[in-house]
Every structure is written in structure tokens, then in C-alpha cells.
Amino acid sequence: MAEPTQVNLDKMWKYVKGFAEKSGTTMHPTPAVTEAVVKGLAMHMDELGKPLCPCNFYKDKQAEAKLRRWMCACDEMQIYKYCHCLLFVREDGLPITEYLPEGHEGREIYGTVTDPTPDKGRALKHKALAVSTPLGETPESSTPTL
Numbered sequence: 001m002a003e004p005t006q007v008n009l010d011k012m013w014k015y016v017k018g019f020a021e022k023s024g025t026t027m028h029p030t031p032a033v034t035e036a037v038v039k040g041l042a043m044h045m046d047e048l049g050k051p052l053c054p055c056n057f058y059k060d061k062q063a064e065a066k067l068r069r070w071m072c073a074c075d076e077m078q079i080y081k082y083c084h085c086l087l088f089v090r091e092d093g094l095p096i097t098e099y100l101p102e103g104h105e106g107r108e109i110y111g112t113v114t115d116p117t118p119d120k121g122r123a124l125k126h127k128a129l130a131v132s133t134p135l136g137e138t139p140e141s142s143t144p145t146l
């Protein structure tokens with residue numbers, strides 16, 4: 001199995017730790033979850049030069065990489081504080097869903113998961129009703145497999 005370069009792995013670990021702190025989220029309690037996602041981000045850095053979310057399927061990665069919406073931290077994280085990769089979660093390992101619109105898959109999977117640090121994160125919350133990836137138009141997504 002291919003491995004990312006150490007330089008991009010280090011870069012992504014640094015970024016992820018910094019963003020978790022800034023957004024008031026934490027790493028998943030199962031380290032392998034975080035390691036898998038960070039590795040996926042680093043692989044995309046090697047391949048595309050951008051930290052494209054590793055938990056979606058893209059028909060055209062190069063085209064997607066030119067858009068901002070799935071660049072980590074993606075629109076869903078910046079607007080709703082929701083990370084479907086489980087990279088940025090609460091201490092109990094659940095992703096925050098309380099700001100998601102009704103009917104979003106995150107709400108359907110996890111129910112309403114409250115934000116323990118509402119004063120942090122959501123830099124783009126003003127876009128809450130105008131997210132650039134409307135329901136039904138997102139790439140296929142999945143939680144990381146271990």
C-alpha cells in the first residue's frame with residue numbers, strides 16, 4: 001500500500017492538531033481513525049498539492065481540488081462544525097451535528113450531537129443556509145475504515 005511522504009504527513013499532523021485546538025474539537029479516542037484520515041490527507045497533498053478530504057469518492061479529483069468545498073477543513077466543518085471523517089470530533093468520538101440542516105445524513109446517522117465549545121469554530125457560519133454542496137449533490141462519502 002502506498003505511503004505518503006513524511007514531509008506532507010508532518011504538515012498534515014501539524015495542521016490537524018492546530019485546527020482541532022482552534023475549532024474546539026478533539027482527535028478521535030481511537031487513534032487509528034485519526035491516523036487513517038491524516039494519512040489520506042497527506043496522500044492527497046502528494047498527489048494534488050491540496051488537502052482534499054479523503055473520505056469522499058470524486059469522479060475527478062483534479063477538478064474537485066480546484067474548488068474549496070472539500071479542502072480540509074471543508075465547508076461542512078467551517079459552516080456546521082461537522083466532520084464526516086471523524087477527524088474533528090467531541091471527546092466521546094461523536095461528530096457535532098447540532099448545526100446541520102434537518103435531513104442531512106449526519107443528523108440521520110448520529111441524531112443531534114451538541115457542541116461542547118460553541119464559542120469556537122464555525123468561521124463560515126454565516127453561510128449556513130447557502131452551503132456550496134446542497135443535499136443530494138455531495139460526492140459519495142463514508143467514514144474511514146480501519
Ligand code: SF4
Nearest residue numbers: 053072074077083084
Ligand atoms: S470532513 Fe471536512 S473537516 Fe473532516 S477531514 Fe474531511 S475535509 Fe477535513
